[in-house]
Amino acid sequence: MSAIPLTARGAERLQAELQRLKTVERPDVINAIAEARAQGDLSENAEYDAARERQGFIEGRIKELEGTLSNAQIIDPAELDADGQVVFGATVEIEDLGSGERLVYQIVGDMEADIRANRISVSSPVARALIGKSAGDVVEVRAPAGLREYEIRAVSYA
Structure with missing residues (x-):
């Protein structure tokens, strides 16, 4: 994969977003999934479906940010x-x-x-x-x- 140009400030913003996703958003969605599972029947559980969809988005964004930052060419x-x-x-x-x-x-x-x-x-x-x-x-x-x-x-x- 080729280098991805980022400004130093931009790299800091992406790193902060990645940190927030891993330490705040991911644990929150895991708790939401656990709470929705506790409600019983998952086939008609809208909260469970929404939490799983949110989890997919968060995991995808984490993967995207990690890939970008690992290939970043930081220019100040x-x-x-x-x-x-x-x-x-x-x-x-x-x-x-x-x-x-x-x-x-x-x-x-x-x-x-x-x-x-x-x-x-x-x-x-x-x-x-x-x-x-x-x-x-x-x-x-x-x-x-x-x-x-x-x-x-x-x-x-x-």
Whole structure:
């Protein structure tokens, strides 16, 4: 399996989620299954079915997180010296040349992307267009809404 890029902060968040799943969520669902079993007939026990479904989700997520973290290539943006270029982990301020709207995004790995927190995946169209560019460059992004042009205003590695 190939290396999975993660920022140091993203790896910490995934590790915290894994720890919570193992120490809180897993024991809770095991207790819920035991309580549902104690109620008798399992064939018509909705609580049992729900607890088993939840257990399957938790175990799947634990396996996914362990696989991701074991193959992670952790990149700390603060330690980068990319000479002003947009690279993985960089925080980029861009301006939409059509609307004048300014946006700030951090380019992160697929597992840690969260648009509500302004973290976009390195494999997203916007991030792919920005990688390798510097402040002052104009990039074109083909989005579902059509062709968009952005000017890179600032690049930081915090």
